[in-house]
Amino acid sequence: MGSGTADKLSNLYVEVDHLKMEQDSFSFDLKIKLGADCDSPECVNFTPGDNEWFDYQLRVAYQIIMYDNDVHITSTELDQFYKWRKPFKTRPDIDPNEIFRQDKILKNKNIKGIAGYSVGIPLINKIDISLPKGKGGIIRKRMETPHLLSLDIAIADYTYNAASGICNLNADLFFKNWRPNMRVLSFGNDGMANINAGIKLLQINDASAVVSTQSLQGKINWETTQLEQREADDPNAVKSFVFNK
Numbered sequence: 001m002g003s004g005t006a007d008k009l010s011n012l013y014v015e016v017d018h019l020k021m022e023q024d025s026f027s028f029d030l031k032i033k034l035g036a037d038c039d040s041p042e043c044v045n046f047t048p049g050d051n052e053w054f055d056y057q058l059r060v061a062y063q064i065i066m067y068d069n070d071v072h073i074t075s076t077e078l079d080q081f082y083k084w085r086k087p088f089k090t091r092p093d094i095d096p097n098e099i100f101r102q103d104k105i106l107k108n109k110n111i112k113g114i115a116g117y118s119v120g121i122p123l124i125n126k127i128d129i130s131l132p133k134g135k136g137g138i139i140r141k142r143m144e145t146p147h148l149l150s151l152d153i154a155i156a157d158y159t160y161n162a163a164s165g166i167c168n169l170n171a172d173l174f175f176k177n178w179r180p181n182m183r184v185l186s187f188g189n190d191g192m193a194n195i196n197a198g199i200k201l202l203q204i205n206d207a208s209a210v211v212s213t214q215s216l217q218g219k220i221n222w223e224t225t226q227l228e229q230r231e232a233d234d235p236n237a238v239k240s241f242v243f244n245k
Contacts, residue, residue: 008145010133011035015126015198016062026064034058037133037145070205074113077126078106078199080173083192086135087178095180101152106171113165117203119211120160120167126198127153131175134191146177146191153197167201218243 013033020027034056082104087095113120129151133143151174158169175193223236231237 007036008038009035009129009148010037010131010145012127012129014060015128016060017125017198019064021066028062030060030062032058032060065202067204067206070117072114072117072203072205074111074201074203076111076199076201078109078171078173078197080104080106080195081193084190086190087180095178098178098180099176101150101172101174101176104174105156106173109169109171111167111169111199111201113167113201113203115163115165117165117205118162118207119204119209120162120165121202121204121211122155122158122167122169123200123202124153124155124197125200126196128194128196128198129153129175130194132192132194134189144189146175146189148175149178150174150176153195155199165203169199171197171199173197214245216243216245 011033012035013031015031016028017031018029036056082099084099085097087097111122131146133145135143152172154172156170156172158167160167173195175195177189177191218241220238220241222238
């Protein structure tokens with residue numbers, strides 16, 4: 001959460017790893033990297049140095065999973081990379097340069113664990129996003145960090161074969177910075193996305209173990225201005241939302 005004026009995302013790295021258990025306590029390594037930049041007109045400030053610093057509060061939620069019976073963990077990584085061209089702002093129909101989430105889903109990726117474990121669950125323990133500057137601006141000459149319109153980091157669905165120990169999954173590693181028919185000043189730009197996810201296959205050797213999958217859909221609304229950004233303490237700025245089920 002930005003404590004001041006928000007910026008545009010350029011790099012995000014979050015990793016939780018190296019869990020150590022000692023009697024009734026545990027410890028782990030948490031690595032975080034955050035990069036932000038904004039060269040769009042709404043970020044231009046004539047005070048020297050004002051665009052060089054930003055403040056964010058980072059909150060990382062984690063889960064510690066413990067089990068009495070035999071447990072095995074296999075690690076792997078998934079990579080997604082693609083480029084896009086600046087969209088045509090004046091087209092009233094579907095933009096020919098538009099990218100679609102369903103076309104970028106990583107499909108039929110396998111993680112091979114140990115055969116004979118009754119339950120296998122894929123978990124994300126690392127997210128690494130890099131959004132280099134691309135050609136942007138009204139006249140396409142200025143290099144800009146892309147706006148963030150959509151970001152998906154998830155294991156969409158998976159199947160696990162206890163006999164072989166193989167988990168087959170589809171993964172969403174997707175970024176998008178525009179959609180057709182956006183306002184004139186909300187232009188897109190040429191760009192590319194590098195997304196890496198660390199995946200761990202947790203296997204539990206317990207025939208009575210049950211895995212239940214649920215999803216929750218929510219909606220967030222906020223207000224902004226055309227020529228200036230909201231401050232973090234503005235009553236119309238997004239604070240936090242909790243969706244209960």
